Amino acid sequence: MSVARRAFIQMSVGATVGILFTPTVWTALDDVSIWTQNWPWIPTLKYGEVKGVPTVSKMCESGCAVKVRTVAGEAFGTEGNVDNPISGGGICPLCANGVQVMNSPTRIKAPMLKGAEISWDEAKQLVTEKLAAAGNKVAVISGDQTGTINEVFSALLTSQGSDAFYVMPCEMQAADKAWSGLMGGSGQVGYDLENADVVLLAGADALESWGPTVANMKAFAANESGKFLFAGPVQTRTAAVTSKWVPVPTEGMAAFTLGLCYYVMQAGRSVPAADFEQFKAMVMSGYTPAKVEAATGVSADTMADIARTLLSASNPVVVPSGSVAADAAAFALNLLLGGAMKVLPEFAKAIDGAMSRSEMLKKDILQGVSADLLLVYEANPAYALPEQVKAGFTVAFDCVETETTAAADLVLPTPHSFERFDDLASPYGLAAATYALGAPVSKPTVSVMNAGDFVLGLAALGFETFEDVLDAKVAAIGADKRALVGGAVHVLAETPDLSGVTLASSVLGKAAVPVKGSGAVALAPYTLLNVGTANQATTPNAPCTISNNQLVGDFLVVMMASVTAKKLGVDVGSKVKLSGGSGECSALVQIYEGVLPGVVAAPLGLGHTVGDEFSKGKGDNVYKILTVSSEAATGTSTWAGSTVNIAKI
Numbered sequence: 001m002s003v004a005r006r007a008f009i010q011m012s013v014g015a016t017v018g019i020l021f022t023p024t025v026w027t028a029l030d031d032v033s034i035w036t037q038n039w040p041w042i043p044t045l046k047y048g049e050v051k052g053v054p055t056v057s058k059m060c061e062s063g064c065a066v067k068v069r070t071v072a073g074e075a076f077g078t079e080g081n082v083d084n085p086i087s088g089g090g091i092c093p094l095c096a097n098g099v100q101v102m103n104s105p106t107r108i109k110a111p112m113l114k115g116a117e118i119s120w121d122e123a124k125q126l127v128t129e130k131l132a133a134a135g136n137k138v139a140v141i142s143g144d145q146t147g148t149i150n151e152v153f154s155a156l157l158t159s160q161g162s163d164a165f166y167v168m169p170c171e172m173q174a175a176d177k178a179w180s181g182l183m184g185g186s187g188q189v190g191y192d193l194e195n196a197d198v199v200l201l202a203g204a205d206a207l208e209s210w211g212p213t214v215a216n217m218k219a220f221a222a223n224e225s226g227k228f229l230f231a232g233p234v235q236t237r238t239a240a241v242t243s244k245w246v247p248v249p250t251e252g253m254a255a256f257t258l259g260l261c262y263y264v265m266q267a268g269r270s271v272p273a274a275d276f277e278q279f280k281a282m283v284m285s286g287y288t289p290a291k292v293e294a295a296t297g298v299s300a301d302t303m304a305d306i307a308r309t310l311l312s313a314s315n316p317v318v319v320p321s322g323s324v325a326a327d328a329a330a331f332a333l334n335l336l337l338g339g340a341m342k343v344l345p346e347f348a349k350a351i352d353g354a355m356s357r358s359e360m361l362k363k364d365i366l367q368g369v370s371a372d373l374l375l376v377y378e379a380n381p382a383y384a385l386p387e388q389v390k391a392g393f394t395v396a397f398d399c400v401e402t403e404t405t406a407a408a409d410l411v412l413p414t415p416h417s418f419e420r421f422d423d424l425a426s427p428y429g430l431a432a433a434t435y436a437l438g439a440p441v442s443k444p445t446v447s448v449m450n451a452g453d454f455v456l457g458l459a460a461l462g463f464e465t466f467e468d469v470l471d472a473k474v475a476a477i478g479a480d481k482r483a484l485v486g487g488a489v490h491v492l493a494e495t496p497d498l499s500g501v502t503l504a505s506s507v508l509g510k511a512a513v514p515v516k517g518s519g520a521v522a523l524a525p526y527t528l529l530n531v532g533t534a535n536q537a538t539t540p541n542a543p544c545t546i547s548n549n550q551l552v553g554d555f556l557v558v559m560m561a562s563v564t565a566k567k568l569g570v571d572v573g574s575k576v577k578l579s580g581g582s583g584e585c586s587a588l589v590q591i592y593e594g595v596l597p598g599v600v601a602a603p604l605g606l607g608h609t610v611g612d613e614f615s616k617g618k619g620d621n622v623y624k625i626l627t628v629s630s631e632a633a634t635g636t637s638t639w640a641g642s643t644v645n646i647a648k649i
Contacts, residue, residue, distance in 0.1 A: 039540070048072025054081050054486035056438035057095035058378075058417040059536055060529060061145055061170060062212040062427035064095040065489075068418050068441045075099045075418055075442040080214070085489055086434065090214035093530040097539035098418055102442070104540070106401040106612050108413035109446040120449060123412060128458055130373045130393050131160065139164035139371035141389070142360075143379030143535040145172055146424045148473045151354035152452045152466065153377060158353040159459045165355060166365040168379050168534055169639070171210060171321060172428035176361040177636055178327035182504040185343065187496035188357070189331065191319050192340035192431035193226075194219035198313035199340075200306065201230045202330055203253050203321035207238040209527040210321055211429025227313075229306065231256060233524040234559075234601045235594030246306065247596045249522060251641040252296035253322045254511035254633065256303075257329035258283055259292030260318075261336060263307030269336045271503065279332065279505035286509055297596075315340045319429075323640040325511040325633040332503045344433040345494040347425050350473035351461060357425075365389075366628045366637030377451055378414065380404045383608065384534035384623045387582050397451040402537070406610045413448045415440070420450050421467050433492035435477060437470065437484040510633040517627035519580050519643030521564065524601045525622050532605030534623070537615035549590050550603040556585060556619035559592040559601040570648050578602070580644035583624030600646065 052067035057078070065084035069077040078098045082089035111123040118126075131138065138160045140153045145167060154165050167173055172188075179185040193199055193206070193216060206216040220228065220241075230239035231246040231253070239245040248256045261283050270276055289300035310316045317340035320330030334341035346357055365381075366388060374391035381389045382403040396408035405411045414420070417438065424436045452466025463469050474481045479490040516522065530545045532538045538546070550557055558578065560568075570576055574589040578600070587602070595601050606619030627642040 046072040046074060052079065053441040055418060055441050056422060056424045056436055057098050058144060058147065058422055059094040059098055059101065060092050061533065063146055063424040064091050064214055065436060066091055066095055068099065070441060075102065087214045088218045090218060092214055093542060094536055094539060097541050100540040101400065102416040102418055104400055104612055107446055108398060108401060108405065108411055110413065112411040114409060123410060124457055126410065127395060131458060134373035136161035137372040138162045139166065139369055140375045140377065141166045141369065141379050141381055142377045143168055144377060145170055146427050148350055148423050148469060149377065149452050150360055151349055151351045152455050152461065152469060153375065154355040154360060155351045155353040155461045156455050156459050164363065164371060165360050166363045166369055167361060168384065169366060173361045174324050175327050175428060176358055177324045179331060180358050182328050182507050182634060183331060183501050185498065185501045187346060188344045188426055188428065190342040190344050190431045191317050191429060192342055194222050196315050196317040196340035197226050198309055198316040199226060199228045200310065200318045201228065201238065202257055202318055203232045203250065203326065204319040205236045205238045205526065206319060208236060209529050212427045213529065215430060227309065233596045233599050234526060236526065246298060246302060248296055248298055249596060250322050250524060251516055254325040254329045255287060255292050255295040256298055257318065257320065257326060257333055258287040258508060258511060259289065259303050260307050260310065261333050262287050263304060264311060264333065264336045267311055271335045273501060273503050275502045275505045279503035282505050282509045310337055313339065317341050323631055323638045324636045325508065325631050328504050329508055329511060342431045343496050343498065344426055345492055345496050347433065347435060347492060348476035350469050350476055353461065364637050376404055378535065380535050382407045383621065386624060401610055403608065403610045412454060413446060414451050415444050415448045418442050419444045421470055423470055423473065435479060435490045436488060437481065439485045507633050516641045517580060517629065517643035519645045521644055521646055522599045523580060523625065523642040523644045524599050525604050525626065526601060527604050531603055532615065537608050537611045538605065538618065540614050543614050551606060551619050552588055554618055556587040556606055557590050558587045559590045559595050560599065561593050561595050561597050562591050563597045565589060565591055568646050575649050577647050577649050578625055578644045580625035580642060581627045585620040585622060585625050587620060600644065
């Protein structure tokens with residue numbers, strides 16, 4: 001690399017030290033300190049013993065092993081857990097603000113029926129009646145990718161004769177549809193970034209928002225001898241610290257990856273898969289260097305150079321992101337390379353009637369949800385999927401107010417993750433199947449109930465409390481609960497059988513056909529954890545860290561190359577309207593040459609209409625302008641290939 005990772009860290013530290021000698025920054029930091037300490041909703045701390053209590057946070061999709069700082073038993077801060085082997089003391093921007101969110105004025109304080117407070121007994125009676133009336137027309141949307149709480153909800157669906165379990169769109173779902181759905185594999189794909197000698201991040205913004213970001217950063221820093229490459233439509237912060245950025249349009253990622261398969265098979269690599277010969281014939285005819293260059297804009301010389309780098313490595317890995325087809329193409333390439341892609345076994349279930357994780361990931365929420373009774377668990381589809389979800393009666397389980405709780409018929413407040421028992425099983429991207437438990441470190445100050453306890457009271461699922469379910473889960477996987485509480489990790493070392501895996505040759509033959517909307521400019525949406533996610537809005541301390549490349553005042557900022565801006569007749573600071581999907585957004589323009597020509601990059605996570613002063617009314621909601629289309633190769637729904645029309649206003 002041009003700048004070694006150790007040197008990069010040293011430069012960052014040196015820059016920070018230099019900043020601290022600037023008086024202006026001290027004034028700014030003092031202002032921030034005064035600001036954050038004078039929020040009226042922050043509780044006044046007592047005098048007493050200060051502790052760092054280990055647990056897990058569920059505020060980000062992957063979960064973080066954290067230590068909650070308490071004084072006299074009351075939480076006042078969050079930090080990384082240095083004893084956790086995965087995080088090594090790191091913490092993501094969302095989980096770092098866990099205590100502030102727990103004390104937010106937007107906390108839901110009691111069950112609410114159409115805006116009126118009711119008792120928990122009344123809520124239970126109402127939902128019981130709705131379940132009886134709905135029959136099998138019941139659906140669940142979960143914002144938790146890693147918890148056993150999903151077994152409780154899916155077991156309830158099974159008891160109702162329904163399989164309508166949905167997760168919010170996520171990398172784990174695309175990977176499962178590719179690996180188990182198209183290729184016939186079992187288990188969950190993972191990536192050993194720490195021990196790989198070449199890592200090609202094919203769209204995966206691994207150091208910023210993709211997968212277990214804290215673990216990814218730790219692996220990146222620890223892997224001194226490895227070479228990292230990034231392919232994607234935008235030179236992200238991750239791309240900026242890798243050895244090479246290869247500009248590739250999102251909709252062309254599958255073709256780009258299959259183009260690399262062309263060179264790898266040309267070098268003699270093969271896979272003992274039943275359809276290898278068909279796959280090879282398809283790639284060698286359909287993904288020649290000339291055809292891939294026409295589909296993606298990546299030159300044959302660049303493709304050949306990347307292929308040589310992968311072939312010369314002893315333990316390479318390709319990490320995909322973008323679509324089911326792109327994932328399947330990357331998995332095929334990894335099988336050909338025989339490197340650091342891992343396949344993780346699934347932990348045993350705690351509840352017999354529950355779905356497996358793979359079964360939970362099968363439903364395509366982008367194709368729409370329709371139910372007489374909809375249960376939404378700590379997810380915000382009203383914000384991120386405004387057109388896809390329809391229900392006769394909606395019950396929203398959440399900790400704080402969101403667009404979904406505002407639209408729901410019945411709102412049931414859940415404990416914050418620092419106030420409850422919860423667990424974390426194999427976040428997508430890790431190289432080993434891992435399991436951790438979290439326990440409450442603080443008592444709730446509002447009338448809340450664990451969603452698992454509430455659901456177990458609705459049907460005979462074999463357990464009295466959710467803590468009983470977690471006990472059964474720990475027993476099923478053969479772990480010691482006492483050793484796991486607080487975020488310690490249990491690792492499952494079994495290896496799934498790969499003998500039945502195919503290369504999905506009949507499907508991937510169509511992957512080079514770009515899926516694009518009708519707009520004039522390709523949209524490259526991206527996620528920054530300090531800005532927020534589909535389920536978690538901007539947290540209280542985050543506004544101090546959001547760049548003017550994402551937000552200026554209350555205006556969303558989009559980035560494009562100067563050649564794109566010139567073609568559109570706009571410049572830095574121009575106010576524009578972006579139209580696409582089923583809506584439109586207003587934004588200011590920023591020029592950034594790290595965006596492919598003909599592409600506009602826009603941050604997800606802004607534009608909330610419900611929330612606190614730090615998230616509500618900040619920017620605009622880019623989810624409104626995403627175009628849902630069907631992949632020609634897989635038939636699954638995707639946002640990759642979204643396009644927009646841009647007009648100056």
